[in-house]
Amino acid sequence: MKSSVSGPERGRDQATEGREVSVERCETCGTEMYGLHCKLVCPNCGYKRDCSDP
Numbered sequence: 001m002k003s004s005v006s007g008p009e010r011g012r013d014q015a016t017e018g019r020e021v022s023v024e025r026c027e028t029c030g031t032e033m034y035g036l037h038c039k040l041v042c043p044n045c046g047y048k049r050d051c052s053d054p
Contacts, residue, residue: 026042026044026047027047035051038051038052
């Protein structure tokens with residue numbers, strides 16, 4: 001079966017196909033956290049979690 005996507009778009013789909021995006025949610029307020037070095041920080045309430053925490 002031939003893909004309907006061609007050119008650069010096809011390459012982007014294949015490059016991101018194997019990646020799994022993990023979204024961490026704040027344990028306190030549920031907001032999406034962001035990574036800062038080896039920490040996860042909540043932009044809403046300021047909760048911080050170290051990456052070595054389970």
